[in-house]
Amino acid sequence: MALAFLFALLLQRIPFVAHNFDMDVLDRMQQREVYLQEQMTKMLLEIEEEDMAQSRMDIQALLFTALPYWFVLCVFVPLFWLTWKIYKKIQGVEDGSDEESSRSEEEEEEEEDDGIFFSDMFWTIQSHQSDCEQMYSLMRCVMDVCQDMMSDTFYPVPECLIGVGSTFEGWCPVRNVPVFSLLVPLLAPRGHTFHLDLGTTGEVPATDSCIRVELECTCGREQEMRMLCFLHSSTKQLDSQEPSLLGSLCTDSYLDAEKTACWFQELICDAWNRMPVSEFTMEIDTVKSRRSCRIHVRDLDQRIFYIEFVFGVQQDDTDIFLSSHEIVARHTPSTVWPQSCVVAERKFLQYIANHAQGGSFYIRYLQLCAYLMAGLKFSIYDLKTVVMHLLTTIPLEGWHRRDFLQRMDDIVNYLSCCVEEKRLNHFMVGNDLVPEEIILPQEFRESAPLNVFQHLEEEPDKYEQAQLDVEELQDRFTSMVIYGR
Known part of the structure; x- marks a missing residue:
């Protein structure tokens, strides 16, 4: 009973204490709260500045640590780029956006190809x-x-x-x-x-x-x-x-x-x-x-x-x-x-040079074939006749450097077929493919073709020798392609 009375008395005293609370103390508490907030804000700013400074120091330290790697990268990137450009030049791979750049690419590629099939002695x-x-x-x-x-x-x-x-x-x-x-x-x-x-x-x-x-x-x-x-x-x-x-x-x-x-x-x-x-x-x-x-x-x-x-x-x-x-x-x-016919033949080769997109590269075939035929029974005129016939039957755009192997194979095979058939027609006689710019007597154009290999038909020994010479020529050509000589 006494405890209940005491509890009731306390409940009556609490509102009284709150009511008499000192207003000055309340003001001081509010001021303290504002002060603490300001200090907290200041401390947060200082902490943020310290973090930023530490971050800059960490970045500088990182960059300084990576400096050797940056140096290596700066050296090797240009070197790699230069190597890549040289590789492209050797391969002749240049992406052109127009026809002129494409044509330039072909010319560069052809110049590089020269070294593959010709040594210095052919220049x-x-x-x-x-x-x-x-x-x-x-x-x-x-x-x-x-x-x-x-x-x-x-x-x-x-x-x-x-x-x-x-x-x-x-x-x-x-x-x-x-x-x-x-x-x-x-x-x-x-x-x-x-x-x-x-x-x-x-x-x-x-x-x-x-x-x-x-x-x-x-x-x-x-x-x-x-x-x-x-x-x-x-x-x-x-x-x-x-x-x-x-x-x-x-x-x-x-x-x-x-x-x-x-x-x-x-x-x-x-x-x-x-x-x-x-x-x-x-x-x-x-x-x-x-x-x-x-x-x-x-x-x-x-x-x-x-x-x-x-x-x-x-x-x-x-x-x-x-x-x-x-x-x-x-x-x-x-x-x-x-x-x-020496003047007519030179005039014909000049005509070809003026009309060939590959320039005068076709004369390399003549020069190289003459080199391969050294010591054989075929004459230089036989070779020249074969090449002149092919120049009028194969389109001139097919005589570029890039066509080297195919054209050389054509020359050797054409000569081989002529030996097998025992017939090689004179180029200037009875040949409708001789350009009109070459001025020939009427009998040259109207006559039947003249067989330059008539002697192979009449003399079996020379025919057998010609067959052996063709085989030797084919072997020499194969050796040149494989070994470069």
């Missing part, structure tokens, strides 16, 4: 080209002197030289001493005419053709031509005049190739002596000059250049000449001037 063409230009320019100056010397004589008048043969065509066989062959077109002297007799066998090209020299009447033009008429002047009158061409370079009214060669040797010596002082010295090779004139000139560096002059008379306005060149494998009489 002498440019130097030969420079030598060709130098020798042609030198000999043209000599010919200018010769023309002046012959203008008032009764000897043939040399015209502008024509570079012919493998050296001037750009594919002189590797390791062969280049011979600069020059065709000297001859004009009949005043009071004379040249008549071309194309022989009696009916062969095309003719191998027994001759140049008949005839005198023409100059009566009424004697003063203009500064000569007496050989036909209608007396013997006594003609004693004061030099003899006609019939009495100097002819045999039985036909121009003699051997006499012409001897005359030209003397002429070129006289012309050389009249030349201004030159850096070259000249010597004539009389041993090998039966139907041509062979000289060699030496420059200040003691380099020797071999030059051969072959004489010819143009057939009408065509690219065919009656030439003094020797017929291979048989004796050529001195009065015989076989029909020659």
